[in-house]
Amino acid sequence: MENKINFELYSFYNLARYLFLKLEYTHNLDIEEHGLTLPQLRVLWILKCFPGISQENISKIGCWSPPTVSSIIKLLMQKGYIYNEETINKKTYNLKLTTLGENKLSDVKITRTSSAAILKLLNQISYDDINLLVKTLKKLIISGENNYVPEYIDKLNQYELKFDFNEFNFSDSNYIKTLTTVYNLLRIFVLTVERKHSNMLANVGLTYPQLRALNIIKAFPGINSAELSTLGFWSRSTANLIVNNLHKKGFLLKERGNIKNSINLFVTSTGESILSYDIKNNLRNIDMLNTLKANTYENLVYINSILYKMNLLVGNDIIDIFINKTYESINNNP
The missing domain is CATH 1.10.10.10 (Winged helix-like DNA-binding domain superfamily/Winged helix DNA-binding domain)
Incomplete structure (x- = not known):
């Protein structure tokens, strides 16, 4: 036994x-057409869910090393998607999305015609x-x-960041959130x-x-x-x-x-x-x-x-x- x-x-x-x-893999192929990688998009999601979050906590939620997070943040700043808001303590970070970053989140949502494999699981x-x-x-x-991860997932669904739910009915939308x-x-x-x-x-x-x-x-x-x-x-x-x-x-x-x-x-x-x-x-x-x-x-x-x-x-x-x-x-x- x-x-x-x-x-x-x-x-x-x-x-x-x-x-x-x-x-x-299939989701990453989808968003590369928009000039992003999936790790970069995931950092944008995290900042949308937790504005001002520390790089240390981004590392925990994303399961990345601190150097990897620093590299992603640097690239996103260069692209104009995020900025570092000034704080009283200049040694601390207060990372937030720019308007361009907010718009990018809308552009890269999964649609009904997407090739992302997760759609093959819909109602199956x-x-x-x-x-x-x-x-x-x-x-x-x-x-x-x-144990901090469930809050991130709840916010990801609450803010409807991953999918364009305008293209799905109510029942499908609820199922997708579970997926x-x-x-x-x-x-x-x-x-x-x-x-x-x-x-x-x-x-x-x-x-x-x-x-x-x-x-x-x-x-x-x-x-x-x-x-x-x-x-x-x-x-x-x-x-x-x-x-x-x-x-x-x-x-x-x-x-x-x-x-x-x-x-x-x-x-x-x-x-x-x-x-x-x-x-x-x-x-x-x-x-x-x-x-x-x-x-x-x-x-x-x-x-x-x-x-x-x-x-x-x-x-x-x-x-x-x-x-x-x-x-x-x-x-x-x-």
């Missing part, structure tokens, strides 16, 4: 992660199931000391686990993107860098860099493919051992995931079935192969 529970915990992590990645999951997912994720977020809650809880959960997991990877000499790449190649042996970039939601150049670093470390094997100039990728035995070690010694020691053990096995299976259906709806139709193939490394390397 313990192995079955561990498999469901591993499944939950990956189902949540890949659902979030697909939602994030019962309210009971969605609310069960919200309840589960909220428990995980609070256990991860992110927005799920999306943001998923984001906080995934990024918090990623941060905790990344800190553990020093003991195996990997970065988090490198670990993800190894897992993908483990699940789909013989894929090339272009296919890896698609499955990992990376650019081609990023995927190539990750592959080269893994090859140098002896975790990957490159073989010439049948198609001219193509290179097929395989995980070496050393890489297989690393994946097995990571699941058994790192992933299982992340406190947020262990909080899920408060659920019965049957509840975990049911919650995962909801996440699995959502993944299929947004086009992540190979997620079950990925989970089963990567979890196999435990049995192959006891």
